[in-house]
Amino acid sequence: MTEIFEAVSDFIARGGNVLLVIFTVTLAMWTLILERQWYFRVAYPKQARRVLEAWQARGDRLSWRARQVRQLLISETSIDLNRAIPMINTLVALCPLLGLLGTVTGMIEVFDVMAAAGNSNARAMASGVSKATIPTMAGMVAALSGLYFSVRLQRFARDESEKLADRMTHD
DSSP: OHHHHHHHHHHHHHHOTHHHHHHHHHHHHHHHHHHHHHIIIIIHHHHHHHHHHHHHHOSOOSSHHHHHHHHHHHHHHHHHHTTTHHHHHHHHHHHHHHHHHHHHHHHHHHHHHHHHHOTTOHHHHHHHHHHHHHHHHHHHHHHHHHHHHHHHHHHHHHHHHHHHHHHSOOO
16 A cells, blocks of 8 residues: 555656646546436436326326426426536546646746756756656546546436437327
8 A cells, every 4th residue: 555655646746736636636527427427327217207207197298388397397307417517528628738737837847957957967857857748648648538438428418318308208
């Protein structure tokens, strides 16, 4: 366990403080992704069942008012299905930008070393180069991991909303 902690702290030291921000954003993104997964598997089926039962319990399903109630039920369910997805998409888009911020701060460190020690001291510049490349890689990896699940969550929410609408017949 100590070896893992040392490896992570060494990685953060090489990548700079921007890695902590990327880690925090990634943690928030994955918390939201896991919450949506839990909602889709546990809470949504119960909600869909309740909505369908409420619709089936209506005596009138053909009037203008009944169509409006149907649309309301579908819209409320769709809002619940899509609740955290825009935030997940925002965090996915933010990860590469934070990686770019790490690149800029690392390059500034390289230029500071070059100004102080000249451009012949490669060892002194290596720290800045690490701080320029590691956050870029971390931001891209975080964004790619979240992008796949974000697309899947969006597709699932859209499909389930359409399925619910199809099951709410007018007859």
